[in-house]
Amino acid sequence: MTPPSHGAAAVQKRIEKTGDQALPRQALTPADNQELLRQLYLARYFDVRLIKEKKRGRLRGTLYSSHNQEAIIVGSLFGLEPTDWISPIHRDMPAFFLKDARRGWRNPERNGMSIEEVCSQVWCKATSPGRARDNWSHIGSKTKRIIHSTSMLAGTIPVACGVAYADRLNGGNAVVLTYNGEGSTAQGVFHESINFASVHKLPVITIVENNQWAYGTPVELGSPSPDIADRAKGYNIPGLIADGQDVLDVYDKVMAAVARARAGLGPSIVECKTFRAYGHGDHDDDRAAKYRPEEEVERGRSRDPIAVFKRWLVEHNQMSADEAQRFSPEGLSASEVTDDDFPPEVVQYLKEGIEFAIQAPVPPAEEGSRWVFAEGPR
Amino acid sequence: MSIVLEHKTGTKRNFLTAIKEAIREEMALNPDMVCMGEDIGLLGGAFGVTEGLLAEFGRARVIDAPISEALIAGAATGMALNGKTVMMELQFIDFISCGFDQIVNTMATFSYRTAGEVNLPIVMRGPAGAYGGGALYHSQMNEAWFCNSPGLKVLCPSTPYDAKGLLRSALRDGNPVLIYEIKELYRKRDIEQELPDDYTVPIGKAVVRREGADLTLVSYGQNVYHCLEAAEVLAKEGSSVEVIDLRSLVPLDMDAIRASIAKTGRVVVVNEAPMTCGFAGEVVARISTDCFELLDAPPLRVTRLDTPVPWAKTLETYVLPNTEKVVAAARKVLEF
Numbered sequence: 001m002t003p004p005s006h007g008a009a010a011v012q013k014r015i016e017k018t019g020d021q022a023l024p025r026q027a028l029t030p031a032d033n034q035e036l037l038r039q040l041y042l043a044r045y046f047d048v049r050l051i052k053e054k055k056r057g058r059l060r061g062t063l064y065s066s067h068n069q070e071a072i073i074v075g076s077l078f079g080l081e082p083t084d085w086i087s088p089i090h091r092d093m094p095a096f097f098l099k100d101a102r103r104g105w106r107n108p109e110r111n112g113m114s115i116e117e118v119c120s121q122v123w124c125k126a127t128s129p130g131r132a133r134d135n136w137s138h139i140g141s142k143t144k145r146i147i148h149s150t151s152m153l154a155g156t157i158p159v160a161c162g163v164a165y166a167d168r169l170n171g172g173n174a175v176v177l178t179y180n181g182e183g184s185t186a187q188g189v190f191h192e193s194i195n196f197a198s199v200h201k202l203p204v205i206t207i208v209e210n211n212q213w214a215y216g217t218p219v220e221l222g223s224p225s226p227d228i229a230d231r232a233k234g235y236n237i238p239g240l241i242a243d244g245q246d247v248l249d250v251y252d253k254v255m256a257a258v259a260r261a262r263a264g265l266g267p268s269i270v271e272c273k274t275f276r277a278y279g280h281g282d283h284d285d286d287r288a289a290k291y292r293p294e295e296e297v298e299r300g301r302s303r304d305p306i307a308v309f310k311r312w313l314v315e316h317n318q319m320s321a322d323e324a325q326r327f328s329p330e331g332l333s334a335s336e337v338t339d340d341d342f343p344p345e346v347v348q349y350l351k352e353g354i355e356f357a358i359q360a361p362v363p364p365a366e367e368g369s370r371w372v373f374a375e376g377p378r
Numbered sequence: 379m380s381i382v383l384e385h386k387t388g389t390k391r392n393f394l395t396a397i398k399e400a401i402r403e404e405m406a407l408n409p410d411m412v413c414m415g416e417d418i419g420l421l422g423g424a425f426g427v428t429e430g431l432l433a434e435f436g437r438a439r440v441i442d443a444p445i446s447e448a449l450i451a452g453a454a455t456g457m458a459l460n461g462k463t464v465m466m467e468l469q470f471i472d473f474i475s476c477g478f479d480q481i482v483n484t485m486a487t488f489s490y491r492t493a494g495e496v497n498l499p500i501v502m503r504g505p506a507g508a509y510g511g512g513a514l515y516h517s518q519m520n521e522a523w524f525c526n527s528p529g530l531k532v533l534c535p536s537t538p539y540d541a542k543g544l545l546r547s548a549l550r551d552g553n554p555v556l557i558y559e560i561k562e563l564y565r566k567r568d569i570e571q572e573l574p575d576d577y578t579v580p581i582g583k584a585v586v587r588r589e590g591a592d593l594t595l596v597s598y599g600q601n602v603y604h605c606l607e608a609a610e611v612l613a614k615e616g617s618s619v620e621v622i623d624l625r626s627l628v629p630l631d632m633d634a635i636r637a638s639i640a641k642t643g644r645v646v647v648v649n650e651a652p653m654t655c656g657f658a659g660e661v662v663a664r665i666s667t668d669c670f671e672l673l674d675a676p677p678l679r680v681t682r683l684d685t686p687v688p689w690a691k692t693l694e695t696y697v698l699p700n701t702e703k704v705v706a707a708a709r710k711v712l713e714f
């Protein structure tokens with residue numbers, strides 16, 4: 001028996017591009033677009049740099065690469081208000097420092113984590129927001145409005161519902177963005193949460209990063225439809241599909257959902273079509289090469305989000321063809337790129353974070369038994 | 379039946395009314411408190427515990443949730459993360475299993491994994507316990523699952539006074555607290571008590587329900603009453619039996635247990651949950667360690683057999699602890 005297959009054509013067919021008229025992107029200035037590109041570079045550089053560190057044996061745990069999926073993180077965060085909440089998961093590490101980054105990467109006032117905090121977490125240091133108690137993406141911040149993630153797939157969507165409900169009671173106007181892989185949408189709590197969010201018209205936006213694979217399981221074995229957004233019908237909410245390789249398309253679709261949520265009309269699902277560049281985690285790279293056909297991987301990686309956006313900038317006269325050539329990590333794997341492929345300010349920003357983390361103290365051993373219960377303000 | 383009553387003022391309340399009052403009073407005191415659960419608003423709860431709340435506090439704060447225990451637990455966590463105090467009702471404690479992951483992995487670990495950045499004032503409560511013909515899915519005492527999950531406080535009151543006082547403390551505690559309410563006690567006439575106007579009962583403190591010198595019976599919930607009956611029977615045989623009501627399982631009041639065993643040197647622990655990995659076994663293990671030099675006889679436990687709770691009375695009686703089984707174990711320890 002051959003497994004069911006949705007086919008590559010089905011994956012592409014539902015990405016409805018609406019042209020450039022009257023889209024949220026119209027409000028973005030050329031400077032905003034340059035910042036979007038810089039953030040794409042930063043997300044990519046963070047990923048490749050950590051892959052290199054990991055390969056050198058300098059990091060604990062598993063790295064879930066966001067390579068080729070950066071446009072989803074960057075495009076979805078870019079239009080948010082500082083007071084909005086996000087709930088990133090394992091493949092969204094850059095989201096922690098890109099939240100509210102538009103107000104200045106080094107701006108201490110911004111409602112996102114500093115690169116020092118995020119690197120401290122990756123290097124297991126006491127200066128991590130969670131004092132290195134759980135690994136990698138399992139950090140958060142109440143004040144910065146980032147919901148603390150766990151390993152439990154789809155497990156923070158109900159938490160996001162509660163945060164949104166409380167925000168409404170608190171008199172706020174925040175939206176809550178949750179990130180999920182397409183595989184995680186098979187969890188029961190995914191249904192329970194979106195059902196509740198829709199009943200109460202909560203401003204909870206479910207971003208589905210449909211990278212076609214959930215560890216070793218292709219989407220056709222996890223979902224009866226190639227389009228996770230189809231589920232929205234059952235909850236009586238919009239299900240939008242974005243081209244996850246196109247940062248502006250992600251921005252447009254997410255901002256449409258945000259506008260609706262902020263108007264009190266309730267949740268949306270925004271499915272972003274993309275493709276996982278490497279193995280599930282860095283431990284899986286070799287095996288992934290066996291369970292995923294090479295030509296599928298090639299096709300999936302053929303529309304690098306950095307290249308797609310640069311092309312748009314050139315076409316819209318916001319970048320010269322020469323400028324577009326200057327920093328070109330697109331299409332290259334972590335082992336193939338060098339620091340010269342990235343703008344110097346991007347390299348410098350991460351360098352400072354890593355240096356800070358390397359110098360930072362480790363958590364003292366006795367902290368292992370602390371904070372099982374509340375101990376008062378830290 | 380002799381129960382040590384701490385207070386004797388005001389009018390008499392049953393167990394259910396005591397809980398109802400605690401919730402109402404805390405809702406009135408704390409504008410940031412929210413109640414959520416299945417059928418708690420319009421209906422007023424399957425047992426009527428939340429009757430009147432919707433009318434008094436409105437739909438925003440009294441939420442009739444869909445039948446989604448994982449969502450309820452997760453949303454309670456999110457609300458608490460964003461400044462609210464949440465009382466979440468489980469329609470029956472048996473159904474808590476559907477929210478298990480949210481409770482043990484997301485809620486219970488929040489303080490730990492954020493190094494204390496986030497503390498969650500959440501009370502989960504619901505009707506629990508057997509002896510009423512509730513059969514497999516309306517009789518459970520699954521407290522051991524949660525006592526084995528760091529980050530949760532677990533309570534089981536046996537009197538109206540404690541039910542109200544502990545619930546009020548729990549709602550002010552700032553940690554997730556799970557309360558097993560024995561539904562067979564909800565409307566039991568002979569345990570009704572007069573309650574003072576404004577009081578709390580501290581979490582983590584056991585209480586001596588009957589003083590004695592020869593043997594200690596340690597229990598909680600409705601098994602406390604089996605222990606008190608067993609103490610009467612044993613008194614007629616000439617043994618003086620002390621009965622300790624734990625009230626709080628996590629944290630556990632080992633000082634109270636140790637103080638009693640220092641007097642008696644002998645102990646039997648009773649709970650209605652199944653034997654293997656049940657909480658009684660944990661208490662026995664703690665006694666073996668913490669009261670090592672005080673014991674004159676090996677400690678015993680009386681528990682349900684390792685079975686679910688069956689329906690027919692004959693079957694139910696066969697598998698559950700009762701006064702006779704407690705007396706038999708007590709005699710064995712006394713005679714050692």
Ligand SMILES: Cc1ncc(C[n+]2csc(CCOP(=O)(O)OP(=O)(O)O)c2C)c(N)n1
Pocket residue numbers: 091151152153180181182183184185209211213214215276280
């Ligand atoms: C509840 C739960 N079950 C299983 C896992 C193990 N696991 C971690 S990631 C993953 C695949 C997730 O796939 P998807 O949701 O598509 O996200 P992706 O990794 O592709 O971004 C699995 C099975 C888990 N973390 N949590």
Ligand SMILES: [Mg+2]
Pocket residue numbers: 181182183209210211212213214215
């Ligand atoms: Mg996936």
